[in-house]
Amino acid sequence: MYINKDFNHSYWEKKHLFKHYDVVVVGAGIVGLSTAISIKEKDQKRSVLIIEQGSTANGASTKNAGFACFGSVGELCDDLKTMPEDLVWETVQMRYKGLKKLRKRLGDKHMNYLPYGGYEVFKAALELEKCSEQITYLNKRLKQNIGLKNCFVPVKKNNFGFQHIKGILKNQFEGQIDTGLMMQNLAHLAHQMGVQMLFNCGLKNFEQLKTGVQLHTNLANLAAHKLVIATNGFAKQLLPQLDVEPARAQVLITKKIEGLKLKGSFHFDKGYYYFRNIDGRVLLGGGRNMDFKKENTLAFDLNQNIQKALDQLLKTMILPNTKHEVDYRWTGIMGVGKEKKPIVKLHSKDVVLAVRMGGMGVAIGSMVGEAAAKLID
Ligand SMILES: Cc1cc2nc3c(=O)[nH]c(=O)nc-3n(C[C@H](O)[C@H](O)[C@H](O)COP(=O)(O)OP(=O)(O)OC[C@H]3O[C@@H](n4cnc5c(N)ncnc54)[C@H](O)[C@@H]3O)c2cc1C
The missing domain is CATH 3.50.50.60 (FAD/NAD(P)-binding domain)
Structure with missing residues (x-):
């Protein structure tokens, strides 16, 4: 040896x-x-x-961002356009069963699982309308495939303080964890x-x-x-x-924010951006679609253009009227394929x-x- x-x-x-x-x-x-x-x-x-x-x-x-999620309306609608329907539901089942298995194996308190729900935020009225029309069908298929009733519901009021948005849809059965x-x-x-x-x-x-x-x-x-x-x-x-290609993801986290209204895991822009509350802070990641080529790398460097876009999203949409300061930034490497x-x-x-x-x-x-x-x- x-x-x-x-x-x-x-x-x-x-x-x-x-x-x-x-x-x-x-x-x-x-x-x-x-x-x-x-x-x-x-x-x-x-x-x-x-x-x-x-x-x-x-x-x-x-x-990662510590989302315990198995699909949003927009994501499932997109998948149904690009993947065979059986594979879409097989994947949802795998995600749902996988989360259940992880929770059972460790116990919720050992990963701080919080059932705050998953949300999808829409900036365009047409997209919101198209996705809302699919809720009945998706709920029916989710009931058949993972046994959950009324998984997706529209959110009537924007209680989170977001600006420049047209509406929010909720997945009632998603949660968030402390990944570390x-x-x-x-x-x-x-x-x-x-x-x-x-x-x-x-x-x-x-x-x-x-x-x-x-x-x-x-x-x-x-x-x-x-x-x-x-x-x-x-x-x-x-x-x-x-x-299998490397796919880098950019993330930032704010310092603690007094009276933070945000509570839950949020997807935006077809899931290319995601944000959540954690320990009184906001964690925000995404923007890979701005520069797929540069983010196809194993280097953990920050991409300044994408980080700037994250700052901008935070300032204009997520925390428009709240004083906040970014504490630090990092990247993670995922593995994706065709x-x-x-x-x-x-x-x-x-x-x-x-x-x-x-x-x-x-x-x-x-x-x-x-x-x-x-x-x-
Ligand atoms: C910002 C971000 C947000 C995400 N959001 C979500 C989400 O909302 N929901 C979700 O389900 N997933 C999410 N993910 C994806 C999820 O984190 C990954 O799919 C998952 O962690 C992959 O786990 P893994 O064990 O396969 O790979 P990794 O955690 O990448 O582990 C692979 C390990 O292999 C090691 N390694 C590599 N090569 C070698 C070698 N030659 N010899 C020895 N060791 C080696 C690496 O150092 C690494 O530690 C997100 C990821 C990121 C980065």
Whole structure:
């Protein structure tokens, strides 16, 4: 076994950490953690190691907006135009079931789940009218597919202080979470179940052997019976032929605002912008549609043009009459492709792929983890 000499590994580390594993999972995001947990749930005796190239999970799972959402009227209307109808409802079901599974697995208090509802804000009267006309049909299909009654309702009054808008539609069954708390507790659960984790350990490449897999990382060469790749937006670095592109998302958060009226998770402009309340602040993200090309990157840099557009949206529409100050800004990297559907499949006999979560990984991550674990016999 190759071990990088710079790391001064002891006998104990070689015996317990750099050993032969039943399963190695690459990536400590929500999908990697959920997969490891599902494998342990199936068979507690299996040895499972997660390797993560960052010093913490560093993709989308710790950077997102913490929306617990499964679809807005506008999003579903758009999907119904571009995807087969069966796939639209299959995806909604996966998101809804995934959120239920995550909540059951951790408990609402361990991710601060708050059922404040999901909203869609419209700037154009025609679009609002077109979407409102679809509510009856969508509610009927949602009842059939996930059993929820009257999911979408129009909001009669703008109690949030928004300006320059024509109306709001609500999804009564969406909520919001504290993403950081959720990830901490998911990692804690994995630890409790005996999952090992190795940070600052990047997979450079791997080989499918006759039986099992050989992994080449920056720390050591590892061997495993099975390998799960859960690297989402970074997947192409290991497998260039995959249809997974990095999609950077820009985010900002304000300082605390006295008497903040905003309460809930809001989508705007076909979901390209999203904002919510959190700890008395406003978190706002999006604007990727302003510059898809530049945002197709693994670099975590801020895009000044998009950040300016976020500032402007905050000033003119979300908090027009409220003094506010941006506290700080960050970015996260998602994984998207031609299809709005995750890739969960065998790459070779002992290598499973669980990537391309799009903007849905919080919702579908637990179901994807379960599906990936099922592919490991
Ligand atoms: C701003 C923003 C808003 C979002 N909003 C929502 C939302 O409203 N609802 C929703 O459901 N989802 C949302 N998402 C998407 C969601 O966060 C992601 O789909 C989900 O977190 C993906 O999880 P993952 O585990 O697949 O990937 P990640 O969390 O990206 O994890 C992949 C991990 O793999 C590691 N890695 C990569 N390459 C290697 C390697 N070679 N070796 C070792 N480790 C490696 C990375 O460092 C990373 O930690 C949003 C994302 C962002 C950024």
